[in-house]
Amino acid sequence: MAGHSKWANIQHRKGKQDAARGKVFTKLVREITVAARMGGGDPSANPRLRLAMDKAVAASMPKDNIERAVKKATGELEGVSYEEVRYEGYAPGGVAVIVECMTDNRNRTVAEVRHAFTKLGGNMGTDGSVAYMFNRVGVLSFAPGADEEKITEVAIEAGAEDVRVFEDDGSIEVLTDADDFQAVRDAMIAAGVTPDESEVTMRADNDIAVEGDTAKSVAKLLDWLDELDDTQNVYSNADLPADAYE
Template sequence: MGRGPSIEARKNATDAKRGKIFTKIIREIGVAARAGGGDPANNPRLRVAIDKGLAANMSKDVVERAIKKATGELEGVEYEEIRYEGYAPGGVAVIVDCLTDNKVRTVADVRHAFGKFGGNLGTDGSVAFMFKKLGVLSFAPGADEEKITEAAIEAGADDVVVYPDDGSIDVLSAPDAFEVVKATMEGAGLRPDIAEITMRADNDIAVAGETAEQVAKLLAWLEDLDDVQNVYSNADLSDAYA
């Protein structure tokens, strides 16, 4: 019987994954600070990025260093925001948001990923119209539905979605209202497991079998690219290997 990976190997893999998450958050903090200033009190996008970093156990020193690099107090790299759009197998729409210091490298990596798993890169706007930008506060199964719903209405949220399969709950808001809704919910003692501004598709496409396998591999490959910040799709993979 073969042995699994050693404790050291598993730790190294975990550390590498954690390092990649940190790199993506640091880039987001930098771009937000450069665009809207280094004061999170006056820069909502920076506040969201800092919260994400702290939630991932990033130290305040690392956060402050990223802000100082972005605002010119320390020497740093300047990153550019780029969005790519395309289709995965089965007609699944995919949006790839990147922060890069080398557009040629990034588009080559993204194009290679789509081609490798049977998809194709599209033109600007080819799939974005299928998605909406919104704030999402996600609560794990077992959360108090009644209390969350009351607080969400009070906070000015747009919708509360309860998922019947596991009882998890999402509170949805307009991006501009996200900060207020999040603060109000937390003030009521309701701290979400995940809080983010994201893109969600108007309608999902169910894929199964080999197609679903290719879609899942493509999305995972894209998410693992250094220059990629976020990957959004309208794939419903609940029947992935049916």
């Protein structure tokens, strides 16, 4: 399929995470804490917690840190209480943006998010102003050079909704319903097809291609929002070229 490869954006994000591992650990602990508080501390019965713990292990988070976060969430240890909040708005070029945060202080968080939008040429919207453009989906990503035929065969057998191959670099994405993500991921790993990256994320129904200075402005805003202390995830419908991050 055409369009800019998501793989370049994945690698950009991963590079930033590797450079700021302490912040990555903070995000993972918050996700583990909220997941365990909402669905219980047993990962076998709590898919969201299981995914969060898998991500923590992949990021080389110490086992003790993971267990401590679960215990704090389930009341075995004293800990900070976080709540999930979501903000919506527009970046330059009419790009829709969703910012998911976990915070112990809503006033601080909304002020920081609003400042980022305003400073970089965007504007915040009201609840629901852009969310209708997005769907929550499971995404399993494979680096360029992966075995397209085998991935497609296994993905279809496992119940995936779609397999996309990007023409510009040959990277592959397997898309699933959010509720089926864990089952499809487990089935693919069991079949010897392990994704390089996997997550449940928000994807827009239609992306907006932005180029040049506008693309760089959008990338800068998305990065700023992502780097805020309370931010967990940033989603947009921007189709950005790789050089937007240069």
